Amino acid sequence: MEPISGVPAIVAMVAKVLGLFTILMLVVAYATLAERRISAWIQDRSGPNRVGPFGLLQPIADGIKNFLKEETLPATANRLFFVLAPMITITPALVVFAVIPVAAPLATPWGVVDMIVADVPIGILYVLALSSLGVYGLVLGGWASNNKYAFLGGLRASAQMVSYEVALGLSLIPVLMLVGNVTLTEMVWQQQQMGIWFALPLSLAFILFLISAFAESNRLPFDMPEAESELVTGYHTEYSSMKFSQYMIAEFGHMVTASALMATLFLGGWDLPGTWDNAFWHEGQLIRGFAEDGSVLMADAAWWKTLVTFGAFGVKTLFFLLVYIWVRWTLPRFRYDQVMALGWKVMLPTGLGYAMLMAVTILSLDTVGMTYGFTYGLVLTGVSGLATLAFLFFIDRGHTIAGAAALNRQRAHAARHARGDNPAGDGQVVLPSAVGD
Amino acid sequence: MVEIFFYIFAATALGGGLGVVLSKSPVGSLLMMVVSLASLAGVFVLLEAHFLAAIQVIVYAGAIMVLFLFVIMLLNLGHDYQQDLKWGAFSVLSFAVAGGLAGILAREVGGDWQIADGVVPPGGRAIDAAVREHGAVGAIAEPLFTTYVVPFEITGILLLVAIVGALALAKRNVS
Numbered sequence: 001m002e003p004i005s006g007v008p009a010i011v012a013m014v015a016k017v018l019g020l021f022t023i024l025m026l027v028v029a030y031a032t033l034a035e036r037r038i039s040a041w042i043q044d045r046s047g048p049n050r051v052g053p054f055g056l057l058q059p060i061a062d063g064i065k066n067f068l069k070e071e072t073l074p075a076t077a078n079r080l081f082f083v084l085a086p087m088i089t090i091t092p093a094l095v096v097f098a099v100i101p102v103a104a105p106l107a108t109p110w111g112v113v114d115m116i117v118a119d120v121p122i123g124i125l126y127v128l129a130l131s132s133l134g135v136y137g138l139v140l141g142g143w144a145s146n147n148k149y150a151f152l153g154g155l156r157a158s159a160q161m162v163s164y165e166v167a168l169g170l171s172l173i174p175v176l177m178l179v180g181n182v183t184l185t186e187m188v189w190q191q192q193q194m195g196i197w198f199a200l201p202l203s204l205a206f207i208l209f210l211i212s213a214f215a216e217s218n219r220l221p222f223d224m225p226e227a228e229s230e231l232v233t234g235y236h237t238e239y240s241s242m243k244f245s246q247y248m249i250a251e252f253g254h255m256v257t258a259s260a261l262m263a264t265l266f267l268g269g270w271d272l273p274g275t276w277d278n279a280f281w282h283e284g285q286l287i288r289g290f291a292e293d294g295s296v297l298m299a300d301a302a303w304w305k306t307l308v309t310f311g312a313f314g315v316k317t318l319f320f321l322l323v324y325i326w327v328r329w330t331l332p333r334f335r336y337d338q339v340m341a342l343g344w345k346v347m348l349p350t351g352l353g354y355a356m357l358m359a360v361t362i363l364s365l366d367t368v369g370m371t372y373g374f375t376y377g378l379v380l381t382g383v384s385g386l387a388t389l390a391f392l393f394f395i396d397r398g399h400t401i402a403g404a405a406a407l408n409r410q411r412a413h414a415a416r417h418a419r420g421d422n423p424a425g426d427g428q429v430v431l432p433s434a435v436g437d
Numbered sequence: 438m439v440e441i442f443f444y445i446f447a448a449t450a451l452g453g454g455l456g457v458v459l460s461k462s463p464v465g466s467l468l469m470m471v472v473s474l475a476s477l478a479g480v481f482v483l484l485e486a487h488f489l490a491a492i493q494v495i496v497y498a499g500a501i502m503v504l505f506l507f508v509i510m511l512l513n514l515g516h517d518y519q520q521d522l523k524w525g526a527f528s529v530l531s532f533a534v535a536g537g538l539a540g541i542l543a544r545e546v547g548g549d550w551q552i553a554d555g556v557v558p559p560g561g562r563a564i565d566a567a568v569r570e571h572g573a574v575g576a577i578a579e580p581l582f583t584t585y586v587v588p589f590e591i592t593g594i595l596l597l598v599a600i601v602g603a604l605a606l607a608k609r610n611v612s
Contacts, residue, residue, distance in 0.1 A: 081465075122488060122491045125488070125574075154510065162503055162504065180572075183572075
């Protein structure tokens with residue numbers, strides 16, 4: 001099967017850009033509704049349920065409201081940067097999606113269409129580059145507002161995003177070492193070849209990436225730049241109507257992109273179990289895999305495969321979106337120094353150590369001569385599992401994992417004292433915390 | 438097509454550079470610098486150096502300039518309502534020196550750099566082959582960690598020395 005070319009390729013490209021952009025904006029709009037409905041459900045309220053059936057038209061009402069509201073411009077604000085900042089924020093959040101493959105290649109009468117807007121050779125680096133530019137919008141918005149709270153929010157945003165970019169990059173290194181390339185299509189392909197999605201063989205990288213992605217998109221428990229109990233609403237305090245809406249769209253766009261990235265990097269992207277849907281451009285041919293003797297197995301692209309894999313990709317992305325919302329309404333906000341300590345004293349050393357561990361493991365497996373595949377993945381899963389357990393045990397500090405057992409021991413201790421067999425013999429109940437057990 | 442994009446990127450890079458010098462507020466200067474760096478990344482993409490372009494944006498535009506912005510905002514440097522640039526004999530002199538340097542550069546480089554249609558310069562062909570074989574990152578990583586590993590490590594040590602020195606200086610001032 002040949003890749004599409006000529007005029008049909010241009011038509012396909014325009015269709016992909018328009019289609020993906022529309023879907024992205026729809027998902028962003030309905031993510032706001034999902035957030036409000038799920039938060040209501042978690043807090044035992046009803047949430048917005050008046051506009052349309054189940055409140056389904058609420059995002060449209062919100063949009064109209066934002067368009068019609070008065071647009072304010074503080075008298076002391078820096079006019080140029082105040083207007084520019086929301087635009088700088090929203091652009092990177094929306095264009096990052098261009099390098100994420102969303103489905104198996106689509107077969108058309110004119111040739112095979114890759115279901116990715118731009119398969120750039122630098123893949124994930126493009127994502128890192130653009131998401132690192134997104135911080136300018138936050139910082140500038142806070143600065144240009146000429147408002148103390150907004151300014152503090154902007155400062156926090158710059159410090160936090162620079163800090164967690166380090167951890168994000170380090171958590172990607174094991175993935176890059178395993179894949180051997182930086183393009184996202186190749187990442188999906190290598191997960192198909194291994195037969196295990198990278199969430200298991202690289203479990204600690206997955207956890208580090210998840211935490212860093214939360215921090216990078218400024219979501220609770222990392223929403224220091226807009227901590228409303230401390231800074232009014234942080235960097236967008238002075239913004240109203242569509243400018244405020246742009247910040248909101250950017251935040252949800254970040255969430256959707258980060259979810260799609262996590263799905264692609266660690267849950268196989270559009271891949272479904274089995275080899276029936278595998279497809280990759282190998283030396284100009286669309287292949288499904290390699291036979292025992294090294295010859296290529298051709299893939300047959302079909303429209304229903306594209307549809308099913310697109311569904312799989314959507315479900316995985318929506319799952320992470322749900323996790324984002326779920327975490328927001330479950331965990332309280334960090335203190336600012338805790339955010340910095342977690343980033344530099346926990347995430348950075350862990351990321352470095354884990355990258356070293358994975359490098360040693362991958363090098364040993366390659367030296368032993370094990371071929372890349374399912375067993376390879378199982379060995380990595382074992383090593384990573386141990387590292388993840390150690391990490392969780394360390395970060396937990398005896399609160400949750402050992403917590404229940406420790407509590408039982410304290411209760412037994414208290415009961416023993418209450419019965420009177422106190423070593424001190426004075427019959428007084430010694431509080432379990434004072435025993436030092 | 439490529440030529441049009443080159444002129445666009447070159448113009449924004451130069452305009453950004455001018456903006457750094459001429460902008461009234463330090464934050465404006467900094468943003469102009471980001472524009473200039475990003476345009477240079479665009480030129481790198483046109484030269485097929487995708488990895489360099491990405492690193493240019495990630496490291497310079499995305500990390501170092503954010504720190505600059507952080508410092509400028511934290512110390513509240515400069516005033517955006519008055520010109521910090523003072524026009525005098527000295528500024529005229531500096532413009533003359535810069536112009537002279539640009540002239541020398543243009544004379545040295547400006548000879549016969551134009552390439553005939555359809556001829557791929559040998560450097561470009563080597564890059565293409567390396568990218569095909571090792572990928573966009575591998576083409577740079579391979580020589581960096583084999584042939585040039587010693588200079589690379591020495592550069593790393595140099596940076597470490599600079600960091601330790603900065604820390605030592607900062608610490609002495611506090612106590």
